Amino acid sequence: MANLTIALDAMGGDHGPPVTIPAALEVLAEYPQLKFIVCGDKYQIVPLINDIALSLQQRIEVLHCPQVVSMGEKPSQALRNKTQSSMRVSLDLVQENRAQACVSAGNTGALLAMAYYVLKMLPGIKRPALVTAIPSAKGHRTYVLDLGANVECDEHILHQFALMGSVLTEKIDLKNPRIGILNVGEEEIKGSGTTKRAARLLKEDKSLNYIGFVEGNDLFTDKADVIVCDGFVGNVAMKACEGLAKAVIESIKSLASENWLSKVFAAIALPMLKKLYRQMNPDQYNGASLLGLRGIVIKSHGNASKEAFKYAIEEAINEIRHQVPEKIGNRIEQALTDRS
Template sequence: MKVSVALDAMGGDFLAVPNLRGAYAAVAEAATEGTDLKVYLCGPEALLMQTLEEISDDPQQARSSEYRILRSQFEAYLESGRLEIVDCPDFVEMDENPLSAVRSKKKSSMAAAYQLVKSGQAASAISAGNSGAMMAYGIQILGRLSNVRRPAILCHFPSSKGVSALLDAGANVDCRPEHLLQFAQMGILHMQKLFQVEKPEVAILNIGEEEGKGNELVKEAHQLLRKKMPSAYVGFVEGRDILTGKVDVIVCDGFVGNVVLKTAEGVAQAVRSILKEEMSRNPIWGLGAWLAKGGFMAMKNKLDYREYGAAPLIGLNGVGLVAHGSSDARAIHSAIRIGVHYAHSTFLTELSEELARLKEAN
């Protein structure tokens, strides 16, 4: 089965470089495995080709970069159609106002990626760029699934059980109780269909587990979820529970969710940095670290956001994936894997059917 994904090749803090490298690696991996993957590279063609020339001819990259590009092979992928550049005159800046971008940049690289999904040429649109613009373009071009009040960013956290899902991670900073209810419903189906969790449990993120704690939003949402999903809803969890696997789905407004996400990323980076620094202070500790290298690498990979690639904009009428703004080639490569994973899934159809059923039941 041929799978195509559309990549905003200008998305992210580092623009084209990691996107070209990540796309090249994904296509090379697929070719090695005998799978039929195509990646559309959306961006200004002249700039993408100039960047390709600069990084592929860099004598340092062959020695230093895990994601090196062989220009002749890249051009062969272009010739064969495994890679295709979609020329776009504009791209969205990271600090650009999302609504302004949607209005003024109809032919941006981000918009082009979504248009390819809408036309059926690509199964998913991926960008490490401005997440607000990614959501705004998604709603404008793909629209919402029927019965979806607000799409949300769903991110995965490693846990003792595998992964847990948190939403919203930044799309909706102000929410009402019914939004959190729908986030819970979408998160549950996501874990069932994509992670084969038979009976996912859901909780609201709060400052304590006790009844009566929290702001008005979480108090009202608590009563609503307890009424609407008594078998799946288990109450409140605190921030310390996110990585323990206590529940499968955690819901909150996008303001809180984004703070949690960024804090977790910062803590993971700090732990790696501190461990590295401390192990270098003492030769014995360094030897111990070398002996435990496998365990440290497993922990590093589990906590590394690059392994998770991208977060789905759940609730859109199509697949949109947001990667981290500081994504390197490895993160983009992982994001493309996620895009392929969604292409093989019937999740969108099942989500639409489930939301229709829930609406009718209520």
Template sequence: MPAQLTLAVDLMGGDLGPRSTLPAALNFAQANPELAIILVGEASTAPSSLPDNVHFVVSTQVVSMSDKPAYALRNKQDSSMWKAIDLVARGEAQACISAGNTGALMAMGKYLLKTFPGIDRPAICKAVPTAKGASYVLDLGANVDCTSEQLVQFALMGSVLAETAGVSSPSVGLLNIGSEDIKGNEQIRLASALLESNDHLNYVGYIEGDGIFTGAADVVVCDGFVGNVALKVSEGVARLLASYLRELLEGGFWNRLVGQIARPLLLKWHTKFDPARYNGASFLGLQGVVVKSHGSVDAKGFECALAVAKEQAAGDIPNKINHQIADCLH
């Protein structure tokens, strides 16, 4: 690993583009002067002056949120997304961060960085808040259909990420429609048997959807279809609850009074469960760090994705995953 970590930032990705990504990257660079940050975007987005640890690379194309992954892969090779990933592939950066098109980011990442031997497909992994702290959930949408062997690969990669975050012998749960042995389809039951027999994993069995947020397991494994639905439902519930609380505390004198009294507790709740605080999902399995930010996130949320990328690059997550998979293959 180089003495100075370098992060490559796709400025043009996401719903807000440089309005969100640029101030976030500049703030993060100022707060982390030991880092180098390479901004990749159209020439018109380049600031007139940059800090000493920030550099700018010009791109002439943008991957839109509606671009099909195959089209972007063939036709957008001078895009900010492609160039940011390519900086990692060429060793000029140790991580890429983008709020852009998820499918295109996955396709370009897999093409430019490749996966490690023994890993069929990258998986999207994200930390979610729980009653006990946080759990790592994967896959969150990269792979709609998965084999039982691929679910085991996800478990191994998620365990490495949890261990690097300080979790000793992380517990692994398989998301299912029930906790009984007879529940689930054939693929899930076969995956459970494989997980049970794997000496490299602390497998605790099936968990149901509510177990994600009670902290039933440090790592929660599922296919991308189920994981993405679970994530979007949880985000919707969080927004609904926040909206309901605002309406409740803004109506009438007594409601406003109670709101002022409860304000410290509400702020504490918001700090713990604010989705922006957990922004930044990792494409585990690639031979380099690629972090996906939510497309509609503001500058504060994008800074959280930058922090995820910094942590994973500093922790050398890709190589640790490679070693874990290699140990299982021998």
């Protein structure tokens, strides 16, 4: 693998440097070709890297940033007033080709606004899309987009999401991925006018393996490799799934403490539950990609643990290695040529 440089927003998220720096150091030790440009408050960052091996220190550059984008800050205010923030400087490094990707756990809306402003869109792409992988019951991954970057989308934007999602699956060596549209039913007569028109576009595009509509209860059944929807639907669906997962875990904990019989049952079920948790563990699916930009931007969960943040960094490495923006640009250019 050629040398890699990632710009790290060390201050983003609920925890900041106590999570982002240890995660970065572990990834650094695993990838000899990797270098970090760490953006943030040097007075918080430097003490966390002082005691590491000199060979690792030499692959870390710290850029002091006097500003931080808070998790509750309005995107417009952050874009206007936080030009010296760790988030903005990280994106500037990608735009200046000093880094090949940016990883941040910061304010999602601010990151979207800044990335759109700083990096601009790839030619022919109307809107960026926020995409992440979710686990299926068969141990595979399904990519869902958009997850909130665009609340309203027309059929042409949904078609572009399908093209971008198809390209993204190439990094896991998946050929001819199955593309579905999230809808209120499988039948062609169901859904909004936009959804129906998008279905016709995807069906007519012979470069896509379009399989039809996918319902919400099929998100985790491995029915499709890429599921397309607008950002409103996608965000609600993902938040509902996260809430359900937390509710199930809390229910199991509560039941296990009720009486001696439930404790015995919990002890018997524990090995199976641990195996299921390892397969479905949300940490390993952390790292949503902002597709359609002239650069790689990975958004980590704001409350990510060290392990989860490591997966976000590794997602950036994979997208650099597979040249995802370049491939998306080529795919969109070909689609526009075919349409003309």
